[in-house]
Amino acid sequence: MQKLVIKGGNKLRGEVTISGAKNAALPILMGAILPQNDVIVDNVPALQDVRTTLKLLAELGVTSEQLDSNSYRIQPQGLHHHIASYELVKTMRASILVLGPLLARYGKAQVSLPGGCAIGARPVNLHIEGLRQMGAQITVENGYINAEVNGRLKGTHILMDMVSVTGTENLMAAATLADGITVIENAAREPEVVDLARFLNAMGADVRGAGSDKIEIHGVETLQGGRYRVQPDRIETGTFLVAALATGGDVTCRETDPAMLDAVLKKLTEAGASITRGDDWIRLQANGRPRPVNVITAPHPAFPTDMQAQFCALNAIADGTGWIRETIFENRFMHVPELHRMGALIELEGNTAICKGVKQLTGAQVMCTDLRASASLVIAGLVAAGETTIERIYHIDRGYERIEQKLRDLGADITRVG
Numbered sequence: 452m453q454k455l456v457i458k459g460g461n462k463l464r465g466e467v468t469i470s471g472a473k474n475a476a477l478p479i480l481m482g483a484i485l486p487q488n489d490v491i492v493d494n495v496p497a498l499q500d501v502r503t504t505l506k507l508l509a510e511l512g513v514t515s516e517q518l519d520s521n522s523y524r525i526q527p528q529g530l531h532h533h534i535a536s537y538e539l540v541k542t543m544r545a546s547i548l549v550l551g552p553l554l555a556r557y558g559k560a561q562v563s564l565p566g567g568c569a570i571g572a573r574p575v576n577l578h579i580e581g582l583r584q585m586g587a588q589i590t591v592e593n594g595y596i597n598a599e600v601n602g603r604l605k606g607t608h609i610l611m612d613m614v615s616v617t618g619t620e621n622l623m624a625a626a627t628l629a630d631g632i633t634v635i636e637n638a639a640r641e642p643e644v645v646d647l648a649r650f651l652n653a654m655g656a657d658v659r660g661a662g663s664d665k666i667e668i669h670g671v672e673t674l675q676g677g678r679y680r681v682q683p684d685r686i687e688t689g690t691f692l693v694a695a696l697a698t699g700g701d702v703t704c705r706e707t708d709p710a711m712l713d714a715v716l717k718k719l720t721e722a723g724a725s726i727t728r729g730d731d732w733i734r735l736q737a738n739g740r741p742r743p744v745n746v747i748t749a750p751h752p753a754f755p756t757d758m759q760a761q762f763c764a765l766n767a768i769a770d771g772t773g774w775i776r777e778t779i780f781e782n783r784f785m786h787v788p789e790l791h792r793m794g795a796l797i798e799l800e801g802n803t804a805i806c807k808g809v810k811q812l813t814g815a816q817v818m819c820t821d822l823r824a825s826a827s828l829v830i831a832g833l834v835a836a837g838e839t840t841i842e843r844i845y846h847i848d849r850g851y852e853r854i855e856q857k858l859r860d861l862g863a864d865i866t867r868v869g
């Protein structure tokens with residue numbers, strides 16, 4: 452199995468180009484089965500989760516052609532199957548995003564329940580309830596969601612009990628082909644929901660209000676094909692900025708969108724970084740050892756849970772004590788025991804990690820447990836004295852395109868072995 456080997460101590464300096472957003476690309480690729488004609492999607496990150504999504508679409512009969520390293524032509528005309536099998540879904544929770552589009556376009560869908568993962572139980576009851584409200588008959592049996600609709604889904608009023616990102620995306624995508632108007636209240640406001648809405652509208656849908664907590668979808672009979680560019684990855688951007696600050700560096704992220712990162716940039720500034728920004732770039736200059744910060748994760752526009760682990764690594768070397776409270780997922784501190792192996796002083800009290808910064812972490816053999824936990828270990832490895840070996844890096848390959856190459860270009864001593 453492949454590993455990353457990092458020799459810590461190099462300050463990151465230079466420019467890094469940010470890839471397309473994983474969490475926008477996946478719902479958009481799933482949504483590409485909705486139109487009648489070809490869809491070209493640009494700025495798709497080269498990630499394991501994207502490869503899994505294309506495989507899942509292929510099982511449904513939807514073929515894709517790679518046009519260049521980050522562009523795909525999706526051909527929805529071939530859709531003739533309705534089963535997303537456990538074998539694929541178990542490797543990627545986001546497979547649930549096929550449910551809404553498949554049901555709306557094909558009239559039936561059988562999608563394996565994604566189950567939990569390292570960070571929490573992650574139920575999908577809100578996806579199912581919302582589709583039922585739109586007239587779908589749904590049973591859950593033998594580990595599969597079996598959904599069917601007689602004719603078109605029906606526009607309705609849906610009040611979501613909790614803010615769910617993929618839940619909002621599934622219902623919004625399904626509602627584009629529904630008969631009548633669907634209103635989703637307490638909708639997720641994440642930028643990836645907005646990108647999906649823009650994509651759907653570019654295909655001929657009528658989605659209004661994405662980015663607010665009330666989204667109104669006026670159903671249309673068909674969607675046409677078209678071309679769409681996925682927005683930049685705000686979490687990849689944030690990860691490189693944290694790595695820059697932790698190492699005492701000076702890094703500019705290019706082809707990104709600072710407007711999506713307000714909460715993260717605020718915390719980086721509190722931690723002592725100087726931040727400058729333009730329309731599509733952010734430069735971070737470190738000013739010595741980071742200051743500790745207190746962070747509470749919550750739905751957008753508050754601080755994103757997907758940046759929590761990276762800030763744990765930052766607090767681990769800060770000049771003082773900071774705390775991090777995770778309110779979205781019940782088990783998202785799997786990185787803490789691994790950071791302990793590198794000398795971090797972090798105590799867990801319920802959903803809060805209290806981080807007493809140490810001057811120097813030390814290299815160790817550590818293991819990835821989930822995607823963002825992996826990112827925190829890479830950051831810790833970049834600042835640790837000596838060598839860090841990170842195992843089970845398939846987690847990191849789900850969400851970071853060429854991470855070791857991008858870090859090497861910034862001056863890090865990092866190699867993939869095996």
Ligand SMILES: CC(=O)N[C@H]1[C@@H](OP(=O)(O)OP(=O)(O)OC[C@H]2O[C@@H](n3ccc(=O)[nH]c3=O)[C@H](O)[C@@H]2O)O[C@H](CO)[C@@H](O)[C@@H]1O
Binds near residue numbers: 573757781
């Ligand atoms: C592919 C993708 O975009 N993944 C993101 C998405 O995950 P995902 O969409 O799975 O996360 P949700 O926003 O749905 O989860 C938020 C909370 O709601 C709960 N919940 C959710 C749905 C449901 O039917 N019932 C229920 O109880 C979850 O267990 C969790 O506690 O948003 C998360 C929160 O920003 C991010 O960490 C993930 O990176």
Ligand SMILES: C=C(OP(=O)(O)O)C(=O)O
Binds near residue numbers: 545757822823
């Ligand atoms: C948790 C994440 O992804 P997923 O929802 O696909 O597990 C993530 O991107 O940090």
